Amino acid sequence: MSSSERASEPKAQATRRAKPQRQHRIATLLGEHPVTSQGHLVELLAASGVMATQATVSRDLEDLGAVKVRVPGGESVYAIPELAHERIAPEDNLRRVLGDWLADVSASANLAVLRTPPGSAHVVASALDRAGLSGVLGSVAGDDTILVVTASPGGGAAVARRLAALAGLREPATSNNSKNHSPSDDPPISDDNRERP
Numbered sequence: 001m002s003s004s005e006r007a008s009e010p011k012a013q014a015t016r017r018a019k020p021q022r023q024h025r026i027a028t029l030l031g032e033h034p035v036t037s038q039g040h041l042v043e044l045l046a047a048s049g050v051m052a053t054q055a056t057v058s059r060d061l062e063d064l065g066a067v068k069v070r071v072p073g074g075e076s077v078y079a080i081p082e083l084a085h086e087r088i089a090p091e092d093n094l095r096r097v098l099g100d101w102l103a104d105v106s107a108s109a110n111l112a113v114l115r116t117p118p119g120s121a122h123v124v125a126s127a128l129d130r131a132g133l134s135g136v137l138g139s140v141a142g143d144d145t146i147l148v149v150t151a152s153p154g155g156g157a158a159v160a161r162r163l164a165a166l167a168g169l170r171e172p173a174t175s176n177n178s179k180n181h182s183p184s185d186d187p188p189i190s191d192d193n194r195e196r197p
Helices: 003-008 019-032 038-047 054-064 091-101 121-131 156-167
Strands: 067-070 076-079 104-108 111-115 136-141 145-150
Touching: 019 038, 019 054, 019 076, 038 054, 091 121, 091 156, 104 156, 111 156, 121 136, 121 145, 145 156
Parallel strands: none
Antiparallel strands: 067 076, 104 111, 111 145, 136 145
């Protein structure tokens, strides 16, 4: 379809969408249309009622793991690999995401706890999941906190150190979870121990 044909089609009223909604729509459009450029994708989004800039679309394509593939006829189009191992983000991408969004790292037993600015945890968790780090079982993201679960009982500290190094942060804090630590070492829970506003 040529640009003039696209321009003559009636367009839906474009509105801004939340990132997950926009990225879902992008994935759908890439499956339905041979998208050759980011500009073409911006036009398709606008035609379907989603307003986005080319810079935003570029970041979304990267987040989705989209790649350019050659189709019969020699044209290159964007596609999202379907197999999880094909969507693994390179360590450079993980380093960039961590450097941009990771604020603090700590560890306890088989857990690493990552802190981000409010509303940013999902960006870091997605990059971690796609990176496929060895020893990491998975991650759970809230608004500004990510819980990374490691395979080994004491693996949280090692993963926390590695992620802090990738982000350029200081050595992460670890809790007192040595083999000699027991629950009786913890302070009792009472009204006196609660933080006061």
